[in-house]
Amino acid sequence: MMLSTALSPALFGLANLTDIYFDDYFKTVTPCQIGVLTARRVEEIIKEKALWGLLSKQLMFVYNRLYHNVMPQGTPTAYEMIRQQLIKLMEEEVDYRHSVTAEKYIREKTRLSRSGVMRILAALKTGGFIEMEEGKLIKINKLPAKY
Structure with a gap:
């Protein structure tokens, strides 16, 4: 099931930094460059650049979108x-x-x-x-x- 769409530039997987098992995937609809960082490297960058506030805003955005777009609100027809x-x-x-x-x-x-x-x-x-x-x-x- 498609959970979300995003425009470039975008970050994926930040909510799963502590999970060992990650069974989601994404697909692109236009040519793009994709970069991959280890969870450890992401954590280092966040600490070095003091990005905890920005990370929390990103996570709030993701969870808000998940709550409003994916979680059922009653049983819609x-x-x-x-x-x-x-x-x-x-x-x-x-x-x-x-x-x-x-x-x-x-x-x-x-x-x-x-x-x-x-x-x-x-x-x-x-x-x-x-x-x-x-x-x-x-x-x-x-x-x-x-x-």
């Missing part, structure tokens, strides 16, 4: 999950938004079935609530609160 992900997809960088289909973006962040996602996207497109070309989200006109 399939439509509510799709609606939320469509709004988040519109907030993504244009190049990224045009490189991924709305269905794929939604399914990577939820555990909804492809047929269910496609059915709701088709209804939203037919109703004029969203504009899509070749499966890619172009514009949200106005999404109803309920489906």
